Amino acid sequence: MSDDEVPPSATLLAEEIKRRRNDAKLSQPQLAQRIGYTRQYVSLAERPGHNLPSLEVVKAMDEALDARGELVALRERARVEQQRRRRRSGSIEAVKVPGSSQSVLDFAGVSSSGFADTVLTCGAGRFFLGASIDVKAFPADIDERVISRVPPGFADDPFVRRPRRGLVVGVVESNEGPALYGLDSRQARRRLAGTSPGTKLLMSRAYLIDDLSMAxxxxxxxxxxxxxxxxxxxxxxxxxxxxxxxxxxxxxxxxxxxxxxxxxxxxxxxxxxxxxxxxxxxxxxxxxxxxxxxxxxxxxxxxxxxxxxxxxxxxxxxxxxxxxxxxxxxxxxxxxxxxxxxxxxxxxxxxxxxxxxxxxxxxxxxxxxxxxxxxxxxxxxxxxxxxxxxxxxxxxxxxxxxxxxxxxxxxxxxxxxxxxxxxxxxxxxxxxxxxxxxxxxxxxxxxxxxxxxxxxxxxxxxxxxxxxxxxxxxxxxxxxxxxxx
Structure with a gap:
């Protein structure tokens, strides 16, 4: 989910958490101690551009900040808005990627001339809090190379020029289903820098999205x-x-x-x-x-x-x-x-x-x-x-x-x-x-x-x-x- 696509309710949720915390005269570490999580959870919850905080975290904050269900309701609205946006963009999560045991992404909405935006969710673990990678997907062709048909002027697109992590994905259609190839957005910017506006993006077959690359x-x-x-x-x-x-x-x-x-x-x-x-x-x-x-x-x-x-x-x-x-x-x-x-x-x-x-x-x-x-x-x-x-x-x-x-x-x-x-x-x-x-x-x-x-x-x-x-x-x-x- 890119910064300009954050659901309005997600922004309201982040702002409301921060407002209520400040009204309660609590620092992020103090609120974290009250709800039994680390400061990182509070920090991420107050960022509208990050993944929605988990329902468990929001419930704990709602109780600690005496929000009487308002924070939980805002999170549910944001979740519904997020799903609607993804359906409109033609990208759906939790569909199996060929070559991977993980349910990751589906780019069925990428037409021969179009593209889709989605989010690759890197879930939480025993130590990992969970992260997300914004994704832009484009149709691609393959021989010994993968050539992604990015739009003209993509080298100047904010997606590849911003400092935060992103993934450009080339989607190659086949009878067995789509094969997905990834490229770090910073690398994509370097490869396109100084090229003519219509230049396609060269990608490596080594970056096939499967269990190794997902790891x-x-x-x-x-x-x-x-x-x-x-x-x-x-x-x-x-x-x-x-x-x-x-x-x-x-x-x-x-x-x-x-x-x-x-x-x-x-x-x-x-x-x-x-x-x-x-x-x-x-x-x-x-x-x-x-x-x-x-x-x-x-x-x-x-x-x-x-x-x-x-x-x-x-x-x-x-x-x-x-x-x-x-x-x-x-x-x-x-x-x-x-x-x-x-x-x-x-x-x-x-x-x-x-x-x-x-x-x-x-x-x-x-x-x-x-x-x-x-x-x-x-x-x-x-x-x-x-x-x-x-x-x-x-x-x-x-x-x-x-x-x-x-x-x-x-x-x-x-x-x-x-x-x-x-x-x-x-x-x-x-x-x-x-x-x-x-x-x-x-x-x-x-x-x-x-x-x-x-x-x-x-x-x-x-x-x-x-x-x-x-x-x-x-x-x-x-x-x-x-x-x-």
Whole structure:
């Protein structure tokens, strides 16, 4: 939904929430505390250009601000207006995209000479608050290239000139249904800059909208939006953490970042834990074993997109040979995740294997609550940001019972990993089968995306994000494409 298409009731809802909050003399953090959500939820609810806030959030605000149902009624009016606008534009949500298990978009309203506007909804998760990407769709032709028939002068269209994220989609009709190809709006502007008004938009076949591209768009949109919104607050919070850096043991309580969105707290905690491990890795005298707590693609996507995690992985792999890392991924985590989310988990493991870090995957749920650690026989560096009681929990220990617990778990993982192949290729294939993914499709699509890079599809706006991890993982998986059995 572009800025000039915001339903009037959505604008009224955002304004009314802000007016009532101000009348109650409450700041955004204070209202957030009253309703049991983070400040980010309140901030987004007061923006008319963003997705409508969920009914649960609006109900909580309605009660906290004594609106007596008025906010709930405004939200319902805005929802009805939004649906009417989408029907008039010929775009409908919740229709399956060919090649994807996700119900995403339908561009049946795009005629041979026309186009449609819609919104790609990147839903909420356990940490992601949910984001949306405005979409402009145009008819397209395909041979070895995809040529989208954008209207004359599209290079100057506000859609591609504004700073916020957008997606230009080329729609190729076929007997099997439409195939959709995406291009980041910023990339579209660059490709059209300086061209004549009638120039068509060249797109890559690598950016087919399917489960791989949806995984990337879902992650980048949610991570980017939260980190950009919290950029100043994150910088301030980070500056206050110096007092903890020299402590061998510390706990970062939620009060350090109470106003931050869950994604921003993830970034703060994972960054602190990574630096803690790097500061103390010298105390480990031999190749250590690593244990990580990520079980699903949502949290594992941080390996692919957080710039500091890619740097941490590269530095730890450079300093030691023969490293091993264990993931605990119970079957419930597999069956409870969408296919794009499972793709993200597979790529995070592939990234580590690309650094010659052997990855073991245990499926026993009883190991799911084990601390994250790096340990040799004499000492362990403990670092939790996933599932921590706060933002992080770190420690350095030589306590024998704790070391025994860590080494027993690592030995079990080594003996009972469901990915036990002798090569990275074999281990990744075994993991792909466990995650119920198509190995041939995955290697082929990763080869394509690794060749063209991810920026054409989902270029990050936040300085804290990078595509280096994603692209390295895709190239590593894609290098196997020509060797499928």
């Amino acid at each position: 990337i768009l879902w992650s980048v949109a949610n991570l980017d939006e939260a980190l950009l919104d919290d950029d100043a607050a994150l910088a301030e919070a980070s500056a206050h953490l110096a007092i903890f850096e020299q402590l061998p043991k510390s706990v970062g309580g939620r009060d350090l970042a109470s106003d931050l969105a869950p994604v921003s707290r993830m970034w703060l905690g994972s960054n602190f834990c990574a630096q803690h491990i790097l500061r103390h890795a010298h105390s480990l005298s031999e190749a250590p074993v690593f244990w990580t707590r990520e079980q699903r693609g949502e949290e594992a996507s941080t390996w692919l997109f957080f710039a500091h995690k890619f740097d941490y992985l590269r530095r730890t792999a450079t300093n030691q040979a023969g490293l091993r890392r264990t993931f605990c991924v119970p079957n419930t985590a597999v069956t409870g995740s969408s296919r794009p989310e499972r793709v993200l988990l597979l790529l995070a493991v592939a990234l580590m294997e690309s650094f010659d870090i052997r990855v073991d995957v245990v499926v026993d749920p009883e190991y799911g609550s084990l601390d994250g650690f790096v340990a040799d026989r004499r000492r362990a560096v403990v670092a939790n940001w996933m599932g921590a009681d706060g933002i992080w929990q770190v420690d350095i220990t030589d306590h024998r019972p704790k070391l025994r617990e860590f080494h027993d778990a690592s030995n079990h993982a080594r003996a009972h990993s469901m990915a036990r192949g002798a090569t990275a290729h074999e281990r990744l294939r075994e993991l792909t089968e466990y995650l119920q993914l198509d190995w041939t499709w995955l290697t082929r699509r990763c080869a394509e995306l690794g060749e063209y890079g991810g920026a054409g599809l989902a270029e990050p706006r936040s300085r804290l994000l990078s595509l280096e991890g994603l692209e390295r993982a895709c190239r590593f998986v894609g290098s196997i494409a020509g060797r499928n059995d």
